[in-house]
Amino acid sequence: TQLLEQSPQFLSIQEGENLTVYCNSSSVFSSLQWYRQEPGEGPVLLVTVVTGGEVKKLKRLTFQFGDARKDSSLHITAAQPGDTGLYLCAGAVGSNYKLTFGKGTLLTVNP
């Protein structure tokens, strides 16, 4: 069983601050996804990274896939209250069509 460790588990910051959350594993992933989940809703896909070292930007969110494809990070610049939510990373191994999910980082951005 592949494990994805996310850190920190909880993060509470003020509006305008920057933050980084991490997703780490000992397994090599063929792809890694980041999702955001708001209370009472299902997770929503934010981004998929496939290539080692890949960086993708989505407005104020920057996603990076580690060179060895075992880890990833999500950086948010100038966080806003609308960024509040549970951030989940999930990885696929080889051609396996199942995803392994981390337990998530619960982010609260205070106005």
Next chain:
Amino acid sequence: DAGITQSPRHKVTETGTPVTLRCHQTENHRYMYWYRQDPGHGLRLIHYSYGVKDTDKGEVSDGYSVSRSKTEDFLLTLESATSSQTSVYFCAISESPAGVHEQYFGPGTRLTVT
């Protein structure tokens, strides 16, 4: 947003009763999944399907069964509900190339077993 609906959205049932949750998609995606989400455990895969009548177990399949008789519908049945099955259940669909399995989730079903 992917066209995924789940029914019912909320259900309260008694221990020992059978319960069936439905996932319906309008995207014609091949893969469908059932997860449960619990505090401290994250999302855990119950069962998944890789085609009509093709299903397999996930990591927490005990006490659950599934059926997929047509592409658009994936049913999850709790054969005899127990309090440990109180949870939020999510259905997901995927139609991505091998190794890039982006999943799209439904809104969830909150199940309480009393």
